[in-house]
Amino acid sequence: MRNVLRNLSRVLPYIYAAVAIVIIWQLAVIFTGAHPALLPPPLLTAETLIEMLLSGEIFMHAGISLGRVLSSWLLSATVAIPLGLAMGRFRPFEKVLDPVVELFRPISPLAWIPMAIIWFGIGETGKIFIIFIATFFPTLLNTVTGVKGVDPVLIRAGQVLGCRDETTLFRKIILPAAMPSIVVGLRISFGTGWAAIIAAELVAAQSGLGYLIADGMEILRSDLVFVGMAVIGILGVLFDSFFRFLHHRFGWAQ
Amino acid sequence: MTAKPEAKGLRMRGLDKTYNTLSGEEVEALKPVDIDIAPGEFVSLVGPSGCGKSTLLNILAGFVDPSSGQALVGNDPITAPDMDRGMVFQDYALFPWLSVIQNVEFGLERKGVGRKERRAIAMEYLGTVGLQDFATKQPHELSGGMKQRVAIARAFATEPSIIFMDEPFGALDALTRRFLQTQLLHIWQEHKKTIVFVTHSVQEAVTLSDRIVVMTARPGRFKAIIEIGLPHPRDFKSDEFRVYERRIYDELDEELAKTFDLEGDERPAK
Numbered sequence: 157m158r159n160v161l162r163n164l165s166r167v168l169p170y171i172y173a174a175v176a177i178v179i180i181w182q183l184a185v186i187f188t189g190a191h192p193a194l195l196p197p198p199l200l201t202a203e204t205l206i207e208m209l210l211s212g213e214i215f216m217h218a219g220i221s222l223g224r225v226l227s228s229w230l231l232s233a234t235v236a237i238p239l240g241l242a243m244g245r246f247r248p249f250e251k252v253l254d255p256v257v258e259l260f261r262p263i264s265p266l267a268w269i270p271m272a273i274i275w276f277g278i279g280e281t282g283k284i285f286i287i288f289i290a291t292f293f294p295t296l297l298n299t300v301t302g303v304k305g306v307d308p309v310l311i312r313a314g315q316v317l318g319c320r321d322e323t324t325l326f327r328k329i330i331l332p333a334a335m336p337s338i339v340v341g342l343r344i345s346f347g348t349g350w351a352a353i354i355a356a357e358l359v360a361a362q363s364g365l366g367y368l369i370a371d372g373m374e375i376l377r378s379d380l381v382f383v384g385m386a387v388i389g390i391l392g393v394l395f396d397s398f399f400r401f402l403h404h405r406f407g408w409a410q
Numbered sequence: 411m412t413a414k415p416e417a418k419g420l421r422m423r424g425l426d427k428t429y430n431t432l433s434g435e436e437v438e439a440l441k442p443v444d445i446d447i448a449p450g451e452f453v454s455l456v457g458p459s460g461c462g463k464s465t466l467l468n469i470l471a472g473f474v475d476p477s478s479g480q481a482l483v484g485n486d487p488i489t490a491p492d493m494d495r496g497m498v499f500q501d502y503a504l505f506p507w508l509s510v511i512q513n514v515e516f517g518l519e520r521k522g523v524g525r526k527e528r529r530a531i532a533m534e535y536l537g538t539v540g541l542q543d544f545a546t547k548q549p550h551e552l553s554g555g556m557k558q559r560v561a562i563a564r565a566f567a568t569e570p571s572i573i574f575m576d577e578p579f580g581a582l583d584a585l586t587r588r589f590l591q592t593q594l595l596h597i598w599q600e601h602k603k604t605i606v607f608v609t610h611s612v613q614e615a616v617t618l619s620d621r622i623v624v625m626t627a628r629p630g631r632f633k634a635i636i637e638i639g640l641p642h643p644r645d646f647k648s649d650e651f652r653v654y655e656r657r658i659y660d661e662l663d664e665e666l667a668k669t670f671d672l673e674g675d676e677r678p679a680k
């Protein structure tokens with residue numbers, strides 16, 4: 157019972173926010189008297205959403221977008237985490253790579269879209285490439301920070317407790333000590349990847365939530381655009397809270 | 411269980427340390443020190459801040475190389491950190507991603523002790539510090555005093571020949587501190603390890619030690635080595651205790667005065 161209440165109190169703010177958004181939205185519709193093609197009323201949008209839920213169309217689009225983000229997010233993590241561990245642990249390595257990272261980091265992943273289309277066309281590879289870039293840096297930088305932030309006294313404690321070589325020290329002390337920071341990096345990068353896939357799909361795609369939005373705009377169905385936006389928002393929140401849960405459950409940081 | 415290894419003595423021969431600062435200056439942190447510590451002996455180091463106590467302990471633990479001289483455990487020179495020399499740190503240094511019992515088991519696992527056996531040994535040592543009921547807790551759920559008891563259990567569990575303790579009770583309140591001193595004395599008497607103990611508290615040093623080494627202001631060297639001829643448990647309110655305390659304070663006061671003089675000299679130069 158207490159658990160139910162606690163979970164409810166966590167969800168409640170989101171429900172408040174949703175209700176407030178719908179009310180303001182409805183008021184805007186009433187007072188501006190806008191044409192539904194410009195500003196669809198909440199009810200029409202809800203009907204469209206339900207229709208698309210029942211037909212399964214929305215699951216198809218959301219699934220495709222998610223699949224793209226997940227696969228390239230995992231792909232970038234397999235490169236960014238080992239690289240980050242090495243950069244955090246070996247000064248000379250970091251000294252060489254850090255300027256390169258710093259030069260590339262401020263370039264928005266969206267700025268890569270034109271080159272992605274030129275290089276890879278409008279197929280899957282281009283989108284994987286964009287998300288790779290979008291997810292790479294948050295994971296990398298948080299891993300580096302995590303490794304560099306390991307309390308030196310823990311390393312010494314590990315040494316007097318039998319971690320004789322660098323490999324053992326890495327496996328038994330540095331990796332677990334840096335883990336909370338790495339998980340934070342993965343959570344942040346999933347968010348940036350999710351934001352970037354929509355942009356990539358707006359430009360070049362035949363499916364996915366970004367495509368749904370772009371298509372809705374072209375055929376003047378702003379209710380479709382709104383449904384796409386709502387699903388993006390809801391899925392974003394769900395995944396973020398899922399990662400927070402993982403962090404809470406398996407991370408040890410307080 | 412295998413027979414408990416004998417404690418080993420510790421010998422220092424002309425051990426000193428000079429650091430090079432970034433500006434290329436040479437800073438002498440420790441002047442050559444010599445001492446023979448017997449197996450099972452409890453020796454405390456006291457001295458003004460910055461006198462090189464921690465530098466010395468770091469050399470002995472193998473974290474830092476001496477500039478010259480040698481430290482030997484039994485007949486083996488100290489060159490790198492080793493499980494045969496345990497350490498208890500001031501800020502506990504428990505691994506926060508492991509539970510209390512897993513922390514105590516850590517060194518045993520590295521030693522290759524089997525799962526069941528190391529759990530039993532860890533439980534036994536947790537019992538010695540009175541924390542067997544907290545085995546499955548996470549370190550952040552414990553108070554500072556309890557964390558340090560876990561760290562002590564962890565250091566003793568691997569049966570090292572020597573245990574170094576770097577101001578282990580420095581961050582604790584006075585009552586917790588007294589309680590932990592008593593507990594440490596019990597474990598030490600039971601397991602007869604050689605202990606080198608750094609502290610700022612003269613009372614603590616007199617309560618625990620067989621011998622107290624008073625160090626000079628920087629660059630540190632051994633100023634006096636005082637044997638405490640009192641039986642345990644020692645009453646810190648007794649006159650004999652007070653006499654020892656006063657002797658050590660007298661030695662220390664001279665050094666403190668020097669420290670302040672040094673700082674005073676620096677001021678006009680600015």
